[in-house]
Amino acid sequence: MSAYNFAYLDEQTKRMIRRAILKGLAIPGYQVPFASREMPMPYGWGTGGVQVSAATLTPEDTLKVIDQGADDTTNAVSIRKFFEKTAGVETTEETEKATVIQTRHRIPEAKLREDQIIVYQVPIPEPLRFLEPRETETRKMHSLEEYGLMHVKLYEDISQHGAISTAYAYPVKVCGRYVMDPSPIPKFDNPKLEMDAIQLFGAGREQRIYAVPPHTRVVSLDFEDYPFEATKADHPCDLCGAEDSYLDEVIMDDAGNRMFVCSDTDYCRSRREAGHMGRLAEENAA
C-alpha cells in the first residue's frame, strides 16, 4: 500500500500525537488535549486508540488488537486489518508476542512486560463528567485537586445498592495526584493498572490523550468502611477451568442454561492447549 504513509497518518500528525503522549507520560493521569483527526471509522469505534497506535507503531512492531478481551470480534478484526494494510506490521493474537496491544474494555490476563505498550480506546476521558457537565469546571477541579465529587458518586452507589456498584470505568487516582477514568475496563482489571508496560489512553471524539508510565502507583477510590473490591463472576471458566480470569456469561438456550468463559480469548486458548479443561470443554470439542 504505497498510497498511504506508514500507519495511515501523515508524519506531522504523528509528531503532534507523540508530543501529546510524551506530555501525558510526564504528567501521569493528566488529560492532554490533541488535534484528533478524522479516521476512516466512526467515532466510538476506537478512533482515539487507533491514532495513538498509529503514532506508536514502528515497522518492527507486532500488533495485537482486542475488543472486550477477544481477538476475533468485529472491532478487533477490522482494526487489525487496518494496520496490516496501512502499516504492513506483523499482527498476532498472542499477548506474549505483541509489542503494541490496542484494547477496548479489557487488560489481558497475562502479565505485561516492560517492552510492551498497551493502548486503550476511551469513550469519555473525564471521570467527573456525569457529575459536573461543565468542562471549565472539571478542569478547575483537576487543577485544584478538588475530588470530593468523585466520592459523592460512590456514596450514591452505596446508599442505593448497599455496596459500590460501579463495575467498570472505576475511578482511580494516579501517582497521588490526578483522578483518572481507566476507560470502561471492569474493575476486576483495576489492580493490573500498576504494571510494567507503558499504558496510553486515546479518546478520539473528546480529543484527549493521557498515560500511565510503568511502575506508577494507581489507587482505586473507595471508602474506609467500604473498601475497593475487584469482582468477577464466581465461577471457573467452562472451557479452560481458569479461576483467576475475568468471565463472560453466555446464555445457551431458553431453558436458563448458561456458561461462563474467559473474556480473554488468547488466555483461554493457551490454557486449553496446555491441557486445562473446564466443565463444558469436551462437549465443546465434540
Place this chain on the structure above:
Amino acid sequence: MTPLLQVKGIEKLYGARIGCADVTFDLYPGEVMGIVGESGSGKSTLLNCLAGHLVPDAGQVIFDTRANGPVDTVTMSEPERRMLSRTDWAFVHQHVRDGLRMSVSAGGNIGERLMAVGDRRYGDIRDKAIDWLGRVEIEAARVDDRPTAFSGGMQQRLQIARNLVTGPRLVFMDEPTGGLDVSVQARLLDLLRGLVREMGLSAIIVTHDLAVVRLLADRLMVMKDGHVVEAGLTDQVLDDPQHAYTQLLVSSVLQV
C-alpha cells in the same frame, strides 16, 4: 474584638454602569447583616463580590481566617479561596437548583462538603447527613430521595443543611425565602433564626423582603443604584427611616 469580615470600598463596574460602589462595613462574629433594596440596586452583585463569585474592581474583603487571622480574600490564591468557601463559608442560593445537585440524593448532597474536605468513612458521612436532615426538619427516611422529589420549602431547607454541615462561620444568603409561600417562609425563617443563634453564625442576607430582615437581621444596609444610602440597626432603620428612598421602601410594604 476583631471583626469576622471587614469590607472596605468594594466597587464593581459592568462597563460604564455601576454594579455597586464604595461599600464599606464590618461584620462581627455572631452578627447578622441584612442588605435590602429594589431589584437592580446592586445587592446580589455585592454579595457575589463578598463571596468570591465575582472579582471586585476595587476594594478589600478581609476575612478573619482560623489559621492566619485577617486575610484579604480578593487577593488570596484561588485554591485558598475555594477551600474557604467549602469550609468556613456557606452560600445559600435563591434558586435551589443553583445550590443543590438535583440528580444526587439528599444524603449525597449533604455529604458532598464533608467528602470534599476529606471525610472517607461512609458510615460517619451518612450519620451526619441524617442528623442534619433532622435539624432542618426533614424526615430521616427521605435521606435517599432526590431533591426533585422534595417540595420547594424542603429543597431550600436541604440546601441550608448541605451548607451548614461543615460548621461554617459565615453564611451568605441570597433571597433565601424567595419563591416560597408565606407559611413555608415563616417556618424557614424560624429555622434559620434558631440555627443562627444556636451555632453562633454570622450571616449576610440579601433580600427585598423587609419582614425577613426584621426577623433575622441585627443590622441593615439599604442600597439604591449601587450605593449604600442608609445603614444602622434594623429596628432603627425600619422604624425611623431617614433617607427618602428608605422611607419609600418602608411605606411600600402592604399592611394586611
